[in-house]
Amino acid sequence: MATIIVDGERYEAKAGQNVLEAVLSQHLDLPYFCWHPAMGSVGACRQCAIMEYADENDERGRMVMACITSVRDGMRLSIAAPHAARFRESVIEWLMENHPHDCPVCEEGGECHLQDMTVMTGHSQRRYRGTKRTWRNQDLGPFIGHEMNRCITCYRCVRFYRDYAGGTDLEALGSRSRMYFGRAADGKLESEFSGNLVEVCPTGVFTDRPFSKQYTRKWDLQSAPSVCPGCAVGCNIFPSERYGDLKRVHNRYHGEINGYFLCDRGRFGSHFVNDPSRIRKAGMRVDDEVFEARGADTAIDALGEMLRDGKAVGIGSPRASVEANFALRSLVGRDSFCNGLGEGDAELIALALDIHGRGGARIPTLTDVEAADAVLVLGEDVLNTAPRVALAMRQAARGTAFEMAGAAAIPDWQDAGIRGHAQGRLSPVFLATTLPTRIDDIAADTLHATPQDIARAGYAIAHRIDGDFAAPEGAVADDFVDRVAAALGKAKQPLIVTGTGSADPAVMQAAANIAWALRARGGDPALLIAPHEANSFGAGMLDGGLTLDAALEAVRSGAARTLVVMENDLYRRADYERVDAALASGAEVVVIDSIENATAQAANLLLPAATYAECNGTFVNYEGRAQRFYQVFEPAAEDEIAPSWMWIRRAAKAAGRDGCDWSGIEDLVRACAENVPALAAIPEAAPTAGYRGKADTRIPRQPHRYSGRTAMRADVNVHEPKPTVDDETPFAYSMEGQNTGRQPGAAVPYVWSPGWNSNQSVFKFQQEVGGGLSGGDPGVRLIAAETGSNGADARPFRSPPAAFASGDGFRLLPLHAIFGSDELSARSWPVAETSPSPYIVLNPEDARELGVARGDGVKCDALPVSVEVRIDAAMTPGTAACVCGLPDMPGPLPADPVEFVRDPDFERATEIIARG
Amino acid sequence: MWSQLRTIWTVFQHTFMRNETVEYPDEMPYAAPRYRGRIILTRDPDGEERCVACNLCAVACPVDCIALQKTEREEDGRWYPEFFRINFSRCIMCGMCEEACPTYAIQLTPDFELCEFNRDSMVYEKEHLLINGPGKYPDYSFWGVAGKTIEGKDKGEALNEAPPTDHRSLLP
């Protein structure tokens, strides 16, 4: 700790911090551009000038750049000193010389860091009368717009894109005053994290293109704290609405998970909420083809009738909240409830929860991932299944650089210095995956094999670390095993990453074995198991009496007369025939869902469910962290959309069932916590609806400058409706109230602070820059995060699988696509435009034998459509990798080998992006 | 007493003064061009809509009676309001919107005759607001100043712009 004196006031600061971080951590205002809390300082923009004085008698002082000056104890500084203030104003004036007259037609306007800094420095009159530089823009694909004229050459974009996210196709081009930030040629930005440019760029050069199509100023957006439904990482997001449309998703800072960055699936994957194919009215099937909207009351009566009649089976979903799943379980009874996970998935999730429950390894936050000094990824393509984890792993790889810098007394914010000193050296990261991935560039070594062989390598690594652990019989990839075992053994904070992606429990068991072996040798390992859906773990904790196959069988056999499917497309979870057999068995099929899918099309009764943006609920992420997401906006009054649990409550009432009369979401959360021991802590995930804070106000969903209130609905009725009073949450559908940042972190609906209209204002909501939120980081961990005393329970797994042997036909191996494999985001039009069409990957030898080349089509019985062939030498002969979850692709892959034949009629879909 | 007499005298004097009251509506009073009456949306000198849907008028409006949504015309790249609505039953004719508008699109006019029997009739949509001329500012064209390209105005062609930079140039 150090004390600094700024403009006569004494403040605490951390020794070794830079001065900019120190003053911002005290929530003082000091303009800056090029410094970024996650990327450190380069001292390029000269905007953060501040005066430093030698001692109390020094009246002249000297000007220093705050972001590249280390804090020293007793330092005397002045932000307000006229000399520094004038300098900062001049810097803005220079930057503004070439700035276009664009604010009214710029998507950044109203939340622009450059606007904020201009106002803050007091620059108001343009004196420069010369001509302005101009640039031609590039087409960067469906996600990101480009308007190069607005650039202030701060270099943040390339530092994020290349240095932080490992992208290669965005560059700083040109020389002297011709600096250009773009690609060598037009084309989609390749990085899976390109959307962060929108928030990283302090000006309007990089903008959110889908948002621009239906643009609204930040001050007009209604937002609420939410959790990304895209995958199991549980990144915190701000979805925002206006005129009933979800307009965009912005990053919501979480100190332990997503920090400042999201992946593009999360950012651009929410437009499914506005999809024209949304189910909006309660409908009943009148004959085979025709659905008719019959009104919610009639539908509920009918459902009540069905439930009263006979035995009902309920199938929940890992994409629905724990509350909705619990509500369904309460309706049909535990024994008749299935949590909606497919057979294989259910087994994997149960195994993951079991492994975590046994203890023996830490469950890492993403901050822990970044701090790991050796990483092994076992059988999971994290970039495509839990993308944000891959970004954190890139930072872990830079650990060595920070360590070397520390030894050479280079402060950890000195970005350029650290990079120069490290000369590209990376901490050991090992990747064992079916195919090469787009993070192989940080890998010290890779192993490309079948999940079975990857599991064997994993067992061998554990055995090499601790001889007590079971070793596989026969040959393994010895070099790889040796190197990994040595690196993990040496590491202080080793991390093992695995997941459900290879659909093989042996892989997960092997990963757990490695972690436990490290622990047995006195290490402090972390084990990250990534499931694939936002609430996979939540659904897993809510297991019912039925597996999916048992549930479908009960319906098919007639044991159950009614099937209630909630927010789930069964065709993605089980074989087509099995699902068809159940749905066509004559049972009443009731579907509660938000989007039209194959299951919804088979329903007799359809109830429109709210999406995550239209209801409140809880997701449990990969850490076992329960996080509350709040309703952002109310569905249109003419639609009958309601949260799934409310439909269930009404149905229970109509059927005369007890125990489902929750008064509201809070009551439901409480009931869920009381009845499900694993979920006992979920009420602590967020403040209660009664929370009012010190100021005794609600928290507004709308910024205080929200406009148009007396005109938005005037076309319908000139009398403004009374804003809905929200009894379920501490938020208000209004601009009244206070959002100061002193409330619990889970209840921050947007970031804004006087003078800081842009997302940079987040520092006013943090304890210190880059640290936790002032009101605490959101969520409650349901599984012990630390290795507790129960580490002793960590009995290693003892049955390594046999080596993969190719036989007749091809074994299908699962692949995943960040854009396309997730059901909801695949319905979001920007993501849909970017999704690949179905393909398989073959070994070149196999392809030659089949007589196919890249781009040809093949068909097989297990796949409903012909798919394109791609070829990769890393593919194990006798196997074919197939992208799961794409439209037309089966959910679970068949376990038995399949035969491919060339499809001469196949026509290759035109690829929007050249990839793979 | 004296004061009352003086008052009566003053009132009496008015008998001989020029009449300020006009016989409205038979006789129209004069309203200066900058009078703050009914609001219009004007057009650029080139005849296209001036409003770029920047939302500044809406946020400036103290009674929040302006609502609009941005859209973009594929053909020419201009920003437009998809809809633009003013609820005149709320408007206080303060002129803040005109003050805030960076394009001179929204202007107040001397027409103050805005009475209706029905409040609903006071909700004006874009087709009711948009006129066919530039209003009080005949020459100004925002797109001629802004840096964003639209059909017919390339980079480097706006006011005070240099031709597009060639970043591939190696000249010192």
Ligand code: SF4
């Ligand atoms: S494009 Fe944006 S982030 Fe990149 S240098 Fe220019 S202003 Fe900075």
Ligand code: SF4
């Ligand atoms: S999809 Fe996953 S990684 Fe991406 S933003 Fe959402 S939660 Fe985060």
Ligand code: SF4
């Ligand atoms: S004149 Fe005033 S009250 Fe009327 S629309 Fe304009 S800003 Fe709003």
Ligand code: SF4
């Ligand atoms: S301020 Fe002017 S340009 Fe902007 S939305 Fe209003 S009328 Fe249109």
Ligand code: FES
């Ligand atoms: S922020 Fe300090 S020089 Fe740019």
